[in-house]
Amino acid sequence: MAALDPSVTVAVVGAGAMGQGIAQVAAQAGHPVLLVDTRPGAAQAAVESIAKALTTLVEKGKRTAVERDATVDRLRAVNGLSDLAPAGLVVEAIVEDLDVKRRLFAELEDIVGADAILATNTSSLSVTAIGAGVRRPERLAGLHFFNPAPLMALVEIVSGLATDPAVLDTLFDTAKAWGKSPVRCRSTPGFIVNRVARPFYAEGLRLVQEQAADPATIDAVVREAGGFRMGPFELMDLIGHDVNFAVTRSVHAAYFGDPRFQPSLIQQELVEAGRLGRKTGRGFYDHSPGAAKPVPRSAEPAAKPQRVTVQGELGPAAPLVGLLREAGIAVEETAGPGMLVVDGITLALTDGRTATARAAEDGIAPLVLFDLALDYAKATRVALAPADGTPLKALAAAAGLFQALGKAVSVIDDAPGLVVMRTVAMLANEAADAAMQGVASAADIDIAMTKGVNYPLGPLAWADRIGLPHVLAVLDALARTYGEDRYRASALLRRKISAAQIPSPPRGEGQGEGVAPRGFPSSGNPNATTDSTPRIPLTPTLSPGGRGGKEPTL
Numbered sequence: 193m194a195a196l197d198p199s200v201t202v203a204v205v206g207a208g209a210m211g212q213g214i215a216q217v218a219a220q221a222g223h224p225v226l227l228v229d230t231r232p233g234a235a236q237a238a239v240e241s242i243a244k245a246l247t248t249l250v251e252k253g254k255r256t257a258v259e260r261d262a263t264v265d266r267l268r269a270v271n272g273l274s275d276l277a278p279a280g281l282v283v284e285a286i287v288e289d290l291d292v293k294r295r296l297f298a299e300l301e302d303i304v305g306a307d308a309i310l311a312t313n314t315s316s317l318s319v320t321a322i323g324a325g326v327r328r329p330e331r332l333a334g335l336h337f338f339n340p341a342p343l344m345a346l347v348e349i350v351s352g353l354a355t356d357p358a359v360l361d362t363l364f365d366t367a368k369a370w371g372k373s374p375v376r377c378r379s380t381p382g383f384i385v386n387r388v389a390r391p392f393y394a395e396g397l398r399l400v401q402e403q404a405a406d407p408a409t410i411d412a413v414v415r416e417a418g419g420f421r422m423g424p425f426e427l428m429d430l431i432g433h434d435v436n437f438a439v440t441r442s443v444h445a446a447y448f449g450d451p452r453f454q455p456s457l458i459q460q461e462l463v464e465a466g467r468l469g470r471k472t473g474r475g476f477y478d479h480s481p482g483a484a485k486p487v488p489r490s491a492e493p494a495a496k497p498q499r500v501t502v503q504g505e506l507g508p509a510a511p512l513v514g515l516l517r518e519a520g521i522a523v524e525e526t527a528g529p530g531m532l533v534v535d536g537i538t539l540a541l542t543d544g545r546t547a548t549a550r551a552a553e554d555g556i557a558p559l560v561l562f563d564l565a566l567d568y569a570k571a572t573r574v575a576l577a578p579a580d581g582t583p584l585k586a587l588a589a590a591a592g593l594f595q596a597l598g599k600a601v602s603v604i605d606d607a608p609g610l611v612v613m614r615t616v617a618m619l620a621n622e623a624a625d626a627a628m629q630g631v632a633s634a635a636d637i638d639i640a641m642t643k644g645v646n647y648p649l650g651p652l653a654w655a656d657r658i659g660l661p662h663v664l665a666v667l668d669a670l671a672r673t674y675g676e677d678r679y680r681a682s683a684l685l686r687r688k689i690s691a692a693q694i695p696s697p698p699r700g701e702g703q704g705e706g707v708a709p710r711g712f713p714s715s716g717n718p719n720a721t722t723d724s725t726p727r728i729p730l731t732p733t734l735s736p737g738g739r740g741g742k743e744p745t746l
Contacts (some may be wrong), residue, residue: 428475496593544667620651
């Protein structure tokens, strides 16, 4: 099916921030738009707000006055649901209450035409459950925009159990025609983004709970080493802890208490105290006027090393070798387990174990671990964690090495997996499970996380860059350290690693009729192997286009 023709009327129920944004997107795409809200005057106020926002864009040279006027002319505030009869698509953006949404769609069924598509912008409720309240659930689907809708590229096209595939195709093509980056997913708790993103917040909260580092330092490491637009604590303060905590609790409950989604007592306490973030002026940070900007902890300047020995392959940290040479440090390369040695001190990329456990198990002392970076050349900060008993002089020498490369150094307590590595490993693990369970294709998961929450790289593509065995080692080490099911590795991740270790059959064998080549999807379903298990491409193909301009609220 093709996208809805621009002549088709789009109705939006709910004139809050999301409804207003969706109405603007549809009107900008050329559709006549009807906007309604139960609050008197709210729909008209939304139209006026859209006009004001477009005028600002005109003043900045990002829109022409003609474009603004044409968009505003397509918008019409109406008084009630009965005025929505001409609509070919109705998008609901009202309160997140299942019973309220069911009543709305049941009423809409008697108003709009038989061919009209019904769509919900829900971010947390089951599309299947909403559709169960209407006579024809096959024409109801999820059309989940991210806030602010005019700026954020991602739209999740969500199928309920009864949704007609033709309806999903139409919504997908329509979202694309509106300039968005749509992805398909099943109606499961959290859909793609709100599920896969949980570890981004959870691991930061866990590190603070264990006193490994303070929020400002973790945020700085995540931004400056991990390449994320914002750190977890900055983002939670922006979203609002009431909203973020409620989503985490909802996903946790929907998955029957799976410990992978366990909420944080620290965040619960903030909510109970009314410290909801920017909206109340206080969250993890003080947002009151004139408040001092939080400063991450950074190590004191230390001496630049003259010589470094590189023992073996450094894996994801391999770019450090070239950076060391560029910094004028003599580099000697020898065989070994993939470590750096400076003045008798061993430095190694975290493998998920604590530095203390690794020093004891491998017989290495003194040992200092360093964290993952998205791009070691561009990273402006790196986190270090010393094993217990490491002399301060040794830690200073380790800090001096990275400072010589132009990096600020944050020393954290000996937390397993440090900051960026454990966060990325957990994001990739959740993405792998979502792919395995058929929530969405691997490629769509990576698109969703880059365009929906501005991640610098899709979690699955990032796992491929690190190396799946290293990711699995980190997860298994976390699971051993904590003894919790929270860190269980995805079965699909283990399978992908095992598949890569199977020797290829001799040429001409194992390729008979009806046998698909190993590692490639069979015909018909591009996201399935021969036994219909979703496949993680080593590097999922991402669609072209930039990411949205702002962090979303969930």
